Amino acid sequence: MSQAIVTIETEFTTAVETFMLVDYDIMDIEKKQFGDDFFKFRQRIKELERRLASVLTQSFDDCDTLVGKFKLLESFEGLLTREIIQDELEKKQITLLELYKQDLKIVNQIFQEGKVLVDRLDENSPIPSNMPPIAGAISWTNGLLDRIRDPMERLQDMSQSLQDREEYKDVVKLYCSLEKQLTNEYIESKLEEWCRNVEENTEEQLLKYLLVREETELAEEGFIRVNFDPILVRYLREVKYLLIQDYGVPDRA
Numbered sequence: 001m002s003q004a005i006v007t008i009e010t011e012f013t014t015a016v017e018t019f020m021l022v023d024y025d026i027m028d029i030e031k032k033q034f035g036d037d038f039f040k041f042r043q044r045i046k047e048l049e050r051r052l053a054s055v056l057t058q059s060f061d062d063c064d065t066l067v068g069k070f071k072l073l074e075s076f077e078g079l080l081t082r083e084i085i086q087d088e089l090e091k092k093q094i095t096l097l098e099l100y101k102q103d104l105k106i107v108n109q110i111f112q113e114g115k116v117l118v119d120r121l122d123e124n125s126p127i128p129s130n131m132p133p134i135a136g137a138i139s140w141t142n143g144l145l146d147r148i149r150d151p152m153e154r155l156q157d158m159s160q161s162l163q164d165r166e167e168y169k170d171v172v173k174l175y176c177s178l179e180k181q182l183t184n185e186y187i188e189s190k191l192e193e194w195c196r197n198v199e200e201n202t203e204e205q206l207l208k209y210l211l212v213r214e215e216t217e218l219a220e221e222g223f224i225r226v227n228f229d230p231i232l233v234r235y236l237r238e239v240k241y242l243l244i245q246d247y248g249v250p251d252r253a
Contacts, residue, residue: 001062004055008048015044046084052076053088060092066099070154080159093158097167100151104174107144111182114140132234134194135241138187142245145182148175191247198235198253205229 019041024031056076063069073096079085117125118137127136152175155168162168214223239253 049084053085093162101171132237195250
């Protein structure tokens with residue numbers, strides 16, 4: 001397919017050079033030959049556009065991923081408005097919408113199933129093992145957001161005729177609903193709950209002495225241990241990973 005594109009480009013360059021090197025004055029209205037030459041040139045360009053459209057549609061079908069299909073269309077962005085190519089790709093754009101709609105449904109299913117495991121701190125939850133619960137849940141959710149946002153941004157840059165279709169409007173509604181669930185109803189609620197717990201649950205721990213004398217029978221005489229509450233350790237881990245993700249934390253935290 002790459003070779004086919006190179007061949008089309010070479011033939012296009014040859015056609016342009018041939019048309020530019022005519023041996024008569026194109027401004028001379030007495031020269032009727034210009035009309036014939038220009039007609040042949042236009043016919044040649046249309047033929048090349050049909051061949052290019054054929055390569056594009058075949059490449060589109062061969063792409064395995066949604067992102068790959070978008071990147072293919074972006075590679076030929078300047079040519080997609082050509083009438084012949086646009087007609088060929090119109091059906092493919094509808095296919096693209098349907099694929100994205102299916103991906104939105106898959107992401108929604110992943111989210112609904114995953115958040116149950118996350119909320120109950122199940123060992124099979126999708127949170128990375130090295131991250132604390134809240135920051136890990138937010139990181140996982142942001143991954144889902146990135147998955148749905150990139151294709152939507154690419155769709156918004158496509159032709160107005162595509163955006164006027166009912167299929168596009170349905171996809172936008174589904175996207176907005178899912179994005180709201182992920183951001184407003186999950187990430188923000190997780191952050192608010194955590195910030196509230198920081199204010200409520202750290203007062204007592206922060207008033208304790210940092211060093212205390214161990215008075216158990218197994219401890220050596222004069223043994224001193226660090227009296228750092230595990231709750232504070234958990235909060236500090238959350239602070240670290242929330243700041244890495246550029247989320248604000250309460251001053252108390």
